[in-house]
Each structure stands twice: as C-alpha cells, then as structure tokens.
Amino acid sequence: MIRLETLGKSFGSFDAVKDVNIEVPKGAFLVLVGPSGCGKSTMLRMLAGLETPSAGRIVFGEDTVSDGEKGWTIDPSRRNVGLVFQSYALWPHMTVAGNVDWPLKVKGLDKAERQARVSEVLGLLGIGALAQRYPNEISGGQQQRVAIARMIAPKPGILLFDEPLSNLDAKLRVEMRTELLRVHRATGATSVYVTHDQVEAMTMASHVAVLNAGRVEQFGPPAELVARPATAFVATFVGTPPANLVPVSALPPVLAAGHPQGVSLMYRPEDMRVSAQPTPDSLAFEFAEASPVAGRIMITGTSGDRRLTAVVDQAPHFTVGDSVHFILPPSPAALFGATGERLQ
Ligand SMILES: Nc1ncnc2c1ncn2[C@@H]1O[C@H](COP(=O)(O)OP(=O)(O)OP(=O)(O)O)[C@@H](O)[C@H]1O
Numbered sequence: 001m002i003r004l005e006t007l008g009k010s011f012g013s014f015d016a017v018k019d020v021n022i023e024v025p026k027g028a029f030l031v032l033v034g035p036s037g038c039g040k041s042t043m044l045r046m047l048a049g050l051e052t053p054s055a056g057r058i059v060f061g062e063d064t065v066s067d068g069e070k071g072w073t074i075d076p077s078r079r080n081v082g083l084v085f086q087s088y089a090l091w092p093h094m095t096v097a098g099n100v101d102w103p104l105k106v107k108g109l110d111k112a113e114r115q116a117r118v119s120e121v122l123g124l125l126g127i128g129a130l131a132q133r134y135p136n137e138i139s140g141g142q143q144q145r146v147a148i149a150r151m152i153a154p155k156p157g158i159l160l161f162d163e164p165l166s167n168l169d170a171k172l173r174v175e176m177r178t179e180l181l182r183v184h185r186a187t188g189a190t191s192v193y194v195t196h197d198q199v200e201a202m203t204m205a206s207h208v209a210v211l212n213a214g215r216v217e218q219f220g221p222p223a224e225l226v227a228r229p230a231t232a233f234v235a236t237f238v239g240t241p242p243a244n245l246v247p248v249s250a251l252p253p254v255l256a257a258g259h260p261q262g263v264s265l266m267y268r269p270e271d272m273r274v275s276a277q278p279t280p281d282s283l284a285f286e287f288a289e290a291s292p293v294a295g296r297i298m299i300t301g302t303s304g305d306r307r308l309t310a311v312v313d314q315a316p317h318f319t320v321g322d323s324v325h326f327i328l329p330p331s332p333a334a335l336f337g338a339t340g341e342r343l344q
Pocket residue numbers: 011014016034035036037038039040041042043196
C-alpha cells in the first residue's frame with residue numbers, strides 16, 4: 001500500500017506539488033499523468049527518496065518513509081524501491097548479466113543465489129540470450145528491458161517508472177506496455193508510473209492521478225475518469241480522443257438557450273456528426289484532418305486555437321481548409337463552471 005497525505009513540495013515560493021492525497025492498495029499500478037511541468041517527476045522523486053517533501057507524509061505499508069513537517073526522508077537505498085528512468089543508465093563496461101547482477105552483489109547475496117536470480121529475471125524479460133553482450137551491442141528496446149530486469153532483480157516492494165518508454169518507437173512502446181504489465185504482475189509489487197501520454201496511462205493503470213500545476217485534478221480508475229471527468233481539464237485530457245469542450249458563448253443559439261453564462265459544455269466526439277452544409281445546431285470549423293480509428297473516422301477541425309473532433313462512421317470528403325460543420329447533440333454530456341468545476 002502507498003499512501004500520500006497532504007504531500008507537497010516547494011522550490012522557494014513555487015509549489016511544484018501541492019496537497020496531494022492518494023492511497024493505492026498493494027499490487028496497484030498507479031499512473032501519474034499530466035502535461036509537462038505539472039509535478040509528476042517531483043512526486044516520483046519524493047517516492048524514491050531522492051527529494052524530501054516540504055509538507056505531508058509518504059507511507060509505504062505501515063511505515064512512514066518521508067515526513068515533510070519533520071523534514072526527514074528515508075534514504076533511497078533503504079526504502080525497498082526500484083527506479084527506472086527514461087534513459088537506461090546501464091553500466092557500459094558490464095555485460096547484461098553483470099548489470100543485473102550488480103544490485104544483488106550490493107545486497108550481499110551469495111554467488112549461487114545471484115546466478116539463479118539473474119537468469120530468472122532475464123528469462124522473465126525475454127533477454128536470456130543477451131546475457132553476455134554489452135549495452136552497446138543491443139537495441140534501445142533491449143537496453144530498456146535490461147534496465148527493468150536490473151530494477152526488479154533485488155525484489156523491491158515498489159517499482160517506480162519515470163517515462164520509461166518515451167525513447168522507444170511507437171510500435172515497441174505498445175509492445176513494452178504489455179510486457180511491463182506482465183512484469184508488474186509477476187513481481188506482485190506496487191508500481192508507480194509517470195507519463196505525459198494519457199493513452200499509456202489509461203491502458204496501463206489500475207489507478208490514475210491526473211496532475212495539473214502540482215495538484216491532483218482527479219484520482220480514480222481509468223474508466224471512471226473518462227465516464228465522469230471531475231473537471232474541465234480532465235475532460236479534455238483523457239479519452240481517445242478526449243472530449244470537446246465548448247464555451248456557451250460559442251454555441252449556436254438553439255443549443256445555448258437555457259444555459260447560464262460562463263459555463264462550458266462537454267460533447268463526446270462519438271456523439272457528434274459532421275456535414276458539409278451548415279445546420280441550426282452546427283458549428284463551422286476549418287477541416288484539419290481525417291484519420292481512421294478502429295474502423296471509424298476521426299474528423300478534426302480547428303478555429304483559431306480551438307479544436308473539435310468527431311468520431312463518425314461516414315463523412316463527406318473534405319480537403320484541408322474546407323469548412324466542416326460539426327453537428328452537436330441536443331444535450332451535452334457534462335457541464336463545467338467558469339473555473340473548470342463540474343456542474344452536472
Ligand atoms: N530543483 C528544482 N528547483 C526549482 N524548480 C524545480 C525543480 N525541480 C522541478 N522544478 C519545477 O517544478 C515543476 C514540476 O517539475 P517536474 O519535473 O516535476 O514536472 P513534470 O510533470 O515531471 O514535467 P515533464 O513531463 O516535463 O518532465 C516545474 O515547473 C519545474 O520547473
């Protein structure tokens with residue numbers, strides 16, 4: 001179990017992480033997701049013990065491992081965590097087996113135990129055949145597997161991942177997601193995974209925390225975040241594609257009627273249709289692109305810095321720059337207030 005209680009971290013007067021309250025059970029796969037600079041890495045560094053919180057507490061199981069009020073934190077090497085970064089940071093002068101063996105040596109295991117564990121984790125990651133190669137003799141994806149093998153070898157209770165797949169190409173990234181989940185399950189450890197990629201977050205997580213400017217906007221299972229976003233930020237951040245948010249002032253009069261000023265209305269892409277001709281319930285945007293998604297077509301339009309997307313079965317042929325009329329459903333899927341809070 002990992003519990004974060006009113007956790008905060010300030011750098012001078014700047015709050016990088018503020019008032020975070022989260023609890024996940026043992027074996028959970030928690031994903032911290034949010035835009036660049038929202039505080040994800042700072043949270044992970046606090047979990048790893050590389051950074052002391054300025055406020056609140058971090059509790060692993062029954063043990064408080066960091067206390068912001070008292071200003072202390074248990075050393076990274078003594079908190080039973082494994083950490084994998086975006087860069088693999090393998091030791092270039094050691095073989096694959098040597099890299100994975102190193103933390104076991106540090107832990108003081110005897111040679112027979114170490115050999116058995118190295119071959120077990122290399123097997124788990126499917127890289128047993130690479131044991132005697134050096135890091136510069138294997139691919140980026142293989143190097144990342146070695147980094148993960150090295151992390152799990154000493155059997156940490158908590159696995160921490162900081163954007164571990166972002167250096168890999170798109171296809172390998174998708175494969176490695178499945179691999180990582182398999183490894184996570186095989187170890188029985190609780191994992192915390194940082195990414196700015198919401199698709200990665202939604203496909204991997206048992207629990208997601210969406211961060212924005214150092215605060216958790218919403219915490220819950222991925223399906224709940226998509227079905228019932230708590231804030232306008234979450235609504236436009238999660239989902240494939242994310243939902244559309246339209247200020248009431250931009251709506252056609254027939255749809256704006258009855259809604260208070262200042263609110264924004266959420267429309268799901270799959271509830272919208274597109275037309276080459278205007279209708280009383282449509283919004284005119286400039287056609288930007290059409291792309292196939294799971295047997296359907298995703299149409300994107302732009303207007304200044306605003307975007308709308310619709311996912312439809314059929315659409316007229318548009319070329320870039322054409323007017324595309326997005327037909328909105330009679331009722332929005334949700335309503336958000338001026339400061340982004342959910343109204344209904
Ligand atoms: N040592 C530091 N001193 C001052 N400010 C810092 C320090 N470390 C991080 N910050 C600031 O705290 C905020 C959060 O940074 P953090 O690295 O946690 O964000 P992130 O969500 O991981 O971003 P990214 O996805 O770009 O890595 C940023 O505005 C960053 O500039």
